[in-house]
Amino acid sequence: GSLLPAKVVSLSKLVQELAINGDELPPQYIFRDAKDSPIKASPVLSSIPVIDLSLLSSSSSPSTKEEEELEKLRSALSWCGCFQLFYEFFLFQDSTMLDLPRSYSILEFQAIGHGISSSFLDEVHEVSKGFFKLPLEEKKKYSTTVDEMEGYGNDYVLTEEQILDWSDRLFLFVHPEDQRKPKIWPDNPNGFREILHEYSMIMKSLAELLYKVMARSLNLEENSFSSQLGERKKILARFNYYPPCPRPDLVLGLKPHSDDSVVTIILQDKEVEGLQVLIDDQWVTVPTIPHALFVNLGDQMEIMSNGIFKSPVHRVVTNTERERISLAVFHDPEPEKEIGPVDGLVGEERPRLFKKVKNYTDMTFEYFQRGKRMIESAKI
Numbered sequence: 395g396s397l398l399p400a401k402v403v404s405l406s407k408l409v410q411e412l413a414i415n416g417d418e419l420p421p422q423y424i425f426r427d428a429k430d431s432p433i434k435a436s437p438v439l440s441s442i443p444v445i446d447l448s449l450l451s452s453s454s455s456p457s458t459k460e461e462e463e464l465e466k467l468r469s470a471l472s473w474c475g476c477f478q479l480f481y482e483f484f485l486f487q488d489s490t491m492l493d494l495p496r497s498y499s500i501l502e503f504q505a506i507g508h509g510i511s512s513s514f515l516d517e518v519h520e521v522s523k524g525f526f527k528l529p530l531e532e533k534k535k536y537s538t539t540v541d542e543m544e545g546y547g548n549d550y551v552l553t554e555e556q557i558l559d560w561s562d563r564l565f566l567f568v569h570p571e572d573q574r575k576p577k578i579w580p581d582n583p584n585g586f587r588e589i590l591h592e593y594s595m596i597m598k599s600l601a602e603l604l605y606k607v608m609a610r611s612l613n614l615e616e617n618s619f620s621s622q623l624g625e626r627k628k629i630l631a632r633f634n635y636y637p638p639c640p641r642p643d644l645v646l647g648l649k650p651h652s653d654d655s656v657v658t659i660i661l662q663d664k665e666v667e668g669l670q671v672l673i674d675d676q677w678v679t680v681p682t683i684p685h686a687l688f689v690n691l692g693d694q695m696e697i698m699s700n701g702i703f704k705s706p707v708h709r710v711v712t713n714t715e716r717e718r719i720s721l722a723v724f725h726d727p728e729p730e731k732e733i734g735p736v737d738g739l740v741g742e743e744r745p746r747l748f749k750k751v752k753n754y755t756d757m758t759f760e761y762f763q764r765g766k767r768m769i770e771s772a773k774i
C-alpha cells in the first residue's frame with residue numbers, strides 16, 4: 395500500500411514551497427481528464443456507512459444485533475468498499491479501561507493493552523501537524539532521495555507528462571519493527587516517534603480485528619484472510635499534507651486511485667474535508683467525524699474476496715483557504731506471500747475472478763501515474 399515507483403526519474407519541488415512562494419501554478423499540477431475537469435466541488439452528501447465494531451462480539455451464537463451489524467459490514471464492503479469506523483465502546487477516556495460490555499474487540503484490545511482514547515488520537519493529529527509545521531530545512535533532514543522511497547517528499551516524477559499531486563508527505567515503514575529505519579523517524583516534534591510507535595501497534599491489532607469480522611461477515615472461518623497474509627505483515631504510515639491551493643478547480647490533492655493495500659485505515663483531518671470516494675459513479679465526500687477512523691479496502695482485499703468486496707477509487711480535492719492533514723496507514727501482506735481468492739468464495743456460482751498475486755505493491759506506482767488500475771492486471 396504505497397504507490398511507490400520502481401524507478402524514479404527525479405523529485406519535484408515540495409508543494410509547500412510552491413504554496414509559500416506564491417509561484418505561478420506549474421502546468422504539471424493541472425489535472426486533465428475529459429470527464430472530471432474542471433474539478434467540481436461535490437454536491438453529494440455523505441452516504442458512507444458507519445460500522446460499530448463494538449457490536450461485533452465473538453460469541454458462538456451471535457446476537458441479532460451482531461448479525462445485523464455483520465450484514466451491514468458485508469453490504470458496505472460489497473457496495474462502496476469503505477466505512478467510517480465507530481468505536482464508542484473502546485474509545486476510552488484517557489486510556490483507562492472502563493467497565494465495558496463484553497465483546498471480543500474490546501477484550502482483544504485489552505489483552506494487548508491498547509485502547510484507543512480520543513485524547514490519544516488528538517495527540518497523533520497534533521504531532522502530524524507539528525511535523526509539517528517544522529521549518530523546511532528541518533523537515534528536509536528526513537527527505538526521500540531518488541533511491542530511498544521512505545521519508546519526507548512528494549510525488550515521484552517518472553515521466554514528463556505526469557500530473558502532480560498538490561501534497562507533500564512523510565512516508566515510513568512501521569511494521570515489522572525490525573524493518574524500521576530509525577534515522578528517518580523524526581525526533582521532532584517532541585514525542586513523534588513514541589506516538590507513531592503506539593499508534594502503529596493499535597493499527598496492527600485493529601487490522602487483525604477487521605480481517606476477522608470481514609471473514610465472518612462472509613461466513614468464512616475467522617482467519618481466512620489474515621492467514622494468507624503471513625506473520626510478518628507489512629504496515630506503512632503515510633502522513634499527507636495538503637497546503638491551500640490557488641486553483642482547486644484545476645488541481646487535485648491526490649489523483650483518483652484505489653489503494654494497492656489489503657486495508658487502509660485513515661485518520662482524517664479533524665476539520666477540513668477533502669477525501670472523496672467514487673460511489674455509483676459519483677464523487678462522495680467523506681465527512682470529518684471527530685475521532686472516527688475511516689477504513690477503505692485496497693485491491694488485495696478485493697482479490698482475496700474474489701471480487702465480492704470492492705477496493706474503491708478515491709481522490710483528494712484541495713481548497714483555497716485551509717491546509718489539510720491526514721494519516722493513512724496501509725496494511726500489506728508479508729513480502730513474497732502469495733495471495734488469492736479464498737477457496738470458500740470460489741465455486742460454480744462464483745467463478746474465480748483473480749489470479750494469485752504476490753508482491754502486488756511493487757508495480758502499482760507505474761500504473762497509478764499512468765492513470766491505470768493495477769487490479770486489472772490480476773484479473774483472469
Ligand SMILES: O=C(O)CCC(=O)C(=O)O
Binds near residue numbers: 648
Ligand atoms: O488524505 C486522505 O484522506 C486520503 C489519502 C489517500 O487516499 C492515500 O494516501 O492513499
Ligand SMILES: [Fe+2]
Binds near residue numbers: 651652653658
Ligand atoms: Fe488512497
